[in-house]
Amino acid sequence: MLDSLKKMFSGNEADIPVNTGSKPDISRVKSAELYEKSKTYFPGGVNSPVRAFKSVYGTPLFIEKGDGCYIWDADGNQFIDFCGSWGPLILGHNNPKIREKVTEVMQNGMSFGAPTALENELAELIIKNNRFVEKIRFTSSGTEAVMSAIRLARGFTSRDKILKFEGCYHGHSDSLLVKAGSGLVTFGETSSAGVPKSFAEETIVVPLNDKTAIEQAFAQFKDQIAAVIIEGIPANNGLIIQDEEYIHFLRKICTDNGSLLIFDEVITGFRVGFEGAAAHYGITPDIVTYGKIIGGGLPVGMYGARAEIMAHISPDGGVYQAGTLSGNPVAMAAGIATLTELNKSSFYKDLNTKAQEFVASIQRFATARNYKFKVFTIGSIFWFAFTDKDKIQSADDIDASSMEKFKIMHRELLNRGIYLGPSGYEVGFVSSAHTKIELEKAKRAIFEALDLVFKK
Ligand SMILES: *Cc1c(COP(=O)(O)O)cnc(C)c1O
Numbered sequence: 001m002l003d004s005l006k007k008m009f010s011g012n013e014a015d016i017p018v019n020t021g022s023k024p025d026i027s028r029v030k031s032a033e034l035y036e037k038s039k040t041y042f043p044g045g046v047n048s049p050v051r052a053f054k055s056v057y058g059t060p061l062f063i064e065k066g067d068g069c070y071i072w073d074a075d076g077n078q079f080i081d082f083c084g085s086w087g088p089l090i091l092g093h094n095n096p097k098i099r100e101k102v103t104e105v106m107q108n109g110m111s112f113g114a115p116t117a118l119e120n121e122l123a124e125l126i127i128k129n130n131r132f133v134e135k136i137r138f139t140s141s142g143t144e145a146v147m148s149a150i151r152l153a154r155g156f157t158s159r160d161k162i163l164k165f166e167g168c169y170h171g172h173s174d175s176l177l178v179k180a181g182s183g184l185v186t187f188g189e190t191s192s193a194g195v196p197k198s199f200a201e202e203t204i205v206v207p208l209n210d211k212t213a214i215e216q217a218f219a220q221f222k223d224q225i226a227a228v229i230i231e232g233i234p235a236n237n238g239l240i241i242q243d244e245e246y247i248h249f250l251r252k253i254c255t256d257n258g259s260l261l262i263f264d265e266v267i268t269g270f271r272v273g274f275e276g277a278a279a280h281y282g283i284t285p286d287i288v289t290y291g292k293i294i295g296g297g298l299p300v301g302m303y304g305a306r307a308e309i310m311a312h313i314s315p316d317g318g319v320y321q322a323g324t325l326s327g328n329p330v331a332m333a334a335g336i337a338t339l340t341e342l343n344k345s346s347f348y349k350d351l352n353t354k355a356q357e358f359v360a361s362i363q364r365f366a367t368a369r370n371y372k373f374k375v376f377t378i379g380s381i382f383w384f385a386f387t388d389k390d391k392i393q394s395a396d397d398i399d400a401s402s403m404e405k406f407k408i409m410h411r412e413l414l415n416r417g418i419y420l421g422p423s424g425y426e427v428g429f430v431s432s433a434h435t436k437i438e439l440e441k442a443k444r445a446i447f448e449a450l451d452l453v454f455k456k
Contacts, residue, residue, distance in 0.1 A: 014368035019448040023415040030074035066093025068433040079419035082428035087292040092433020098337040105333035118332035133304030142266035142291025143171030145301030153227035155319035167395030169236035180205040209393040227260040232268035232277025239383035266291035272379040296338030298331040355380040355430035380430040416445035
C-alpha cells in the first residue's frame, strides 16, 4: 500500500490524474438513530454547538472509540482524525502513556478537594520549562481560565475595560461573547442572547492587524483599559496569523498605557511549541492562559503570570477564583503524562516537520491545478481556506460564501475516511500519532476532494 502511494506522490503533485467521481455516502444509520435520541435530551442534540454539523452536510457522527490518529463512529466507519477533540490530542487518541498514568492514579480515588502532589508535579513541569509564568492556577476549562485572567487583570489594574479583537475566541464567558459593532473602535455588541448590554459595554472590540484601531482605542479610553486580550495565534476563526511586528506593537502600547497584555494560548499553548505563541513571537505577555493540550484530553485549564500579578489571586489577594474540581488528580495525571512527552527534545521539530511536509504537498497540488485554495499553517495547525489571498490577517478577509466549498470538501472527505471539524472556520491538527502512511492516505483523499469541489 505504502509503495503504491509513494509512487503516486513522491514526484510532482501536478501529475496526479484528475478525480471525477464522488463516492457514495457512508452509512450513518446508527449515528442518525443516536442523534434522534440525543435531540430529545439536549438542545440541538449536542453538548457544545459546533458538534451539531450545522455548517456541513448530514448529521453528527457519534464517535465510539479512538486510537492513534484514527476514530471509529457508531456505524463502524473508520476515519483519520484531524480534529483531535478540537486540539487537545497532540499525542493522538488513547495514547498508552496517558492511559496508563491516568488508570494508575485513579486507583487511589478521583477527587479530594484537597491539595495533591500531582498538582505540584504538573506545575513544576510547566513553570520550569516556561519563561512566561512564575505562578499558576489550574481550572477545569479554557473558558474558566480566560474568565479568571480577565478578572485578575481588572483586579490588578483597578480598571474595568478590556479590549479584544474581532475574530478571536476566548471561550463563552459574558465579557467575551461580544463582537464588533459598526465603526473602527466600538463597544462590543453581545454575540449571544443573555449577555447584558452593560457587560458588553466594558469590552472594546477592534479588528486584528490594525494599529490605528488600537491607538484610537487607547486615546479614547485613556487609563480605563485593564487588558488587551488576543489569541497567541488566532486559530478559532480560520487561522489568522499576525505579523510579529504587530504583536510587538501591542506589547509596547500596553506597557506604555499601564494595561496588561493577556495571551490566550488555550489553543496555541503546547501546540506551536512547549512555550506556545509567546515564545514563537519572542513576546512576554503579562498573563497567559492555557487549556486543551494541558489536560491531555481531560478537562484542565490554567492561567499564570509573574508572581507579583498572581499575588492578587485569593487567598493571597483580593481577586476571588475557585473550583471544586480544579487540579483534579486524574486530570493532572493526564497533563503530566502529556507534557512529559512534549518536553522531550525534538518532539516539536519532528511533529512540525511532518505536518509542514503534509500541507506543503497539498498546497503544491492546489497551485498546480490553479484552484482558489490556500492552506494557512503554523507548526502542526492548518486551515483550509477557499481563497486566492496570500494572507488572511483579519476576520473581514474571510469570504463567508467560500464556506459552501468547504461543505462539499467535508462530505467528500468523510466519504473517504478523513474527519475534519465540521466547520470551515475551524483549523485542523496533525498529531504525533499521524504516521507518514496515514498522511499520504489523507493527502490522496484531499486531492480527490479538491478535484470534486472545483469540478467544472
Ligand atoms: C478552546 C478555546 C477557549 C475555550 O476553552 P474551553 O475549554 O472550550 O472552555 C478559549 N480560548 C481559546 C483561544 C480557545 O481556543
